[in-house]
Amino acid sequence: MMRPPATRRFRRILRDRKGSPALEFALMAPVFFGTLLLAFEILYAIAAKSVIDTALDDSSRTAVTGGANPTDTAARRVAFETNFYAISDPLITRANLTLGIAACASAAQLTASPASCRTNDPGATGEIVQFSATYRHQFLAQAAVCGLLGISTCPSITMHAQLVRRNEPF
Numbered sequence: 001m002m003r004p005p006a007t008r009r010f011r012r013i014l015r016d017r018k019g020s021p022a023l024e025f026a027l028m029a030p031v032f033f034g035t036l037l038l039a040f041e042i043l044y045a046i047a048a049k050s051v052i053d054t055a056l057d058d059s060s061r062t063a064v065t066g067g068a069n070p071t072d073t074a075a076r077r078v079a080f081e082t083n084f085y086a087i088s089d090p091l092i093t094r095a096n097l098t099l100g101i102a103a104c105a106s107a108a109q110l111t112a113s114p115a116s117c118r119t120n121d122p123g124a125t126g127e128i129v130q131f132s133a134t135y136r137h138q139f140l141a142q143a144a145v146c147g148l149l150g151i152s153t154c155p156s157i158t159m160h161a162q163l164v165r166r167n168e169p170f
Contacts, residue, residue, distance in 0.1 A: 037141055045137055049159050051091045052133050056161045059083035060131040063101070063122040064165045076122040077101060084133070092135060100132040103167075110164065123167050132162045 063080040081099060088097070103123030104110040110117060110128050123129045137157040139145060146154035 037145070041139055041141070044140060045157055045159075048091055048135065048137055049161075051088050052135055052159060052161045055084045055087035055092075056131055056133045056163050058087060060129070060163050060165055063131070064129060064167045073121055073123070077120060080122060080131070093138075096136040096138065098134045100130075100134075102130045102132075104128045104130070107164070125167055127167050128164060129167055130162065130164050132160065134161075135159045 059080045062083045063076045080101065084099060085094065100119070101122055102110070102114065102117040102119050103121045104114075104117040105127060107128050110130060114130075117130070135158070137159060139154055139156065142154040146152075
C-alpha cells in the first residue's frame with residue numbers, strides 16, 4: 001500500500017535535523033539574555049549602594065570637621081553636598097537622590113524625638129548629626145523588561161544609608 005504524498009513529506013520533515021541548532025538557540029536565547037540582564041541589574045544596584053555608603057561616609061566627615069570655615073553651617077552643608085556629588089556622580093542620578101542632615105543636642109534627643117532636631121543644619125560643636133541619603137534606583141533596562149511584559153510603571157529599588165556622627169570641637 002502506497003502512502004499519500006503528504007504523509008511522506010511530513011515524515012521527511014521530521015527526520016531532517018538541519019534547523020535544530022537554530023531552534024535550540026531561539027528557545028534558549030531569551031533565557032540566557034534575561035539571566036544576563038538580571039545579573040547586570042543586581043551588580044549595578046550593589047555598586048550603587050556601595051557608592052552611596054562611601055560618599056555618605058566621606059562627605060559627612062567633611063561636614064563634622066568643619067573644613068575651611070567651621071562656624072559657617074551653610075558652607076559646611078554645601079561642602080557636604082558637593083563632596084557627596086563628586087563621589088557619586090558617575091553612578092548615581094541626582095534626580096533620584098535625596099540628602100538629609102539633622103542636628104540634635106544629644107543622642108537621646110535624636111532617638112526620642114527626631115522631629116525636634118534641626119534639619120539641613122550640620123550642627124554646632126559637640127552636637128550629634130545624622131546624615132542620610134535615599135536613592136531610588138530605576139532599572140537600567142526598563143524599556144526592555146517592563147515594555148515586553150506590558151508593565152506601565154516599572155518598579156524601582158529604594159536604597160537608604162544613614163550615618164550618625166558627633167561634631168568635633170571647632
